[in-house]
Amino acid sequence: MLELDAIGHAFGMSRVLDGVSLTLAPGESVCLVGPSGCGKTTLLRIAAGLVGPAEGRVNDGFHRSAVVFQEGRLLPWRRLLDNIGLGLKAAGVPRRERLARARSLAAELGLAECHDRFPHELSGGMQQRVALARALAVEADCLLLDEPFSALDVGLRSEAQALLLDLLARRGIASLLVTHDLTEALRLGHRVVVLSPAPGRIVHEAHVERPFAERDAAFLYEAAGALLRHPAVAESFLFRTDEVTP
Numbered sequence: 001m002l003e004l005d006a007i008g009h010a011f012g013m014s015r016v017l018d019g020v021s022l023t024l025a026p027g028e029s030v031c032l033v034g035p036s037g038c039g040k041t042t043l044l045r046i047a048a049g050l051v052g053p054a055e056g057r058v059n060d061g062f063h064r065s066a067v068v069f070q071e072g073r074l075l076p077w078r079r080l081l082d083n084i085g086l087g088l089k090a091a092g093v094p095r096r097e098r099l100a101r102a103r104s105l106a107a108e109l110g111l112a113e114c115h116d117r118f119p120h121e122l123s124g125g126m127q128q129r130v131a132l133a134r135a136l137a138v139e140a141d142c143l144l145l146d147e148p149f150s151a152l153d154v155g156l157r158s159e160a161q162a163l164l165l166d167l168l169a170r171r172g173i174a175s176l177l178v179t180h181d182l183t184e185a186l187r188l189g190h191r192v193v194v195l196s197p198a199p200g201r202i203v204h205e206a207h208v209e210r211p212f213a214e215r216d217a218a219f220l221y222e223a224a225g226a227l228l229r230h231p232a233v234a235e236s237f238l239f240r241t242d243e244v245t246p
């Protein structure tokens with residue numbers, strides 16, 4: 001279980017998070033949505049222990065949490081298998097075992113033909129799969145994902161979402177995924193948590209009861225419409241400072 005308790009944070013004079021409390025249970029998928037700049041990435045970094053919160057407390061009871069960033073963050077001078085095995089190397093796993101585990105994950109994620117490629121020789125979708133494989137290689141039971149698919153075009157994004165759902169379900173991994181795309185959140189989350197514009201506060205939380213396999217496009221658009229009918233959610237998503245008349 002991951003518990004974020006009354007998290008508040010500021011950068012200098014600028015307050016970005018305010019009293020955010022959130023839990024993530026084993027095997028659960030929670031999607032965090034909100035407008036640009038509302039503090040989603042900051043909250044994820046706090047959850048990952050990369051940033052210490054100015055206020056509140058983080059209690060991470062998972063065995064191992066791994067972060068997947070928007071750009072994949074692969075080492076450009078390392079080939080695919082070595083990129084997958086990066087976390088294992090840091091953990092002192094011998095090279096032969098690292099490569100064996102990386103090979104098996106590459107096969108599972110449809111990257112079997114590309115073992116020797118450098119990141120620049122991979123498509124965006126493949127790079128994200130390598131980043132996912134790297135997180136899985138260290139046997140994470142909790143994934144913290146920061147807009148992992150936002151750089152992909154629509155078709156690839158849908159494929160990557162399906163792959164993630166499959167991996168999470170088969171391995172019983174928990175995930176906290178940040179996105180600004182409501183339909184992505186509704187496709188991937190057991191719960192969707194909506195933050196207000198900065199300073200980010202939780203303004204709404206929706207439980208998505210429908211099984212993942214039955215969340216087709218019609219359901220996603222209808223559910224997004226229903227969410228946007230909540231005034232607090234609409235305000236978060238439709239708020240534009242340029243629409244405010246003086």
Ligand SMILES: Nc1ncnc2c1ncn2[C@@H]1O[C@H](COP(=O)(O)OP(=O)(O)OP(=O)(O)O)[C@@H](O)[C@H]1O
Binds near residue numbers: 036037038041
């Ligand atoms: N290291 C930092 N130093 C100073 N300000 C920062 C830092 N990191 C983030 N900020 C600011 O904090 C605010 C929240 O940023 P954050 O990246 O958490 O928002 P976000 O909701 O993830 O945005 P987006 O959806 O655009 O990625 C922004 O105004 C950003 O400029």
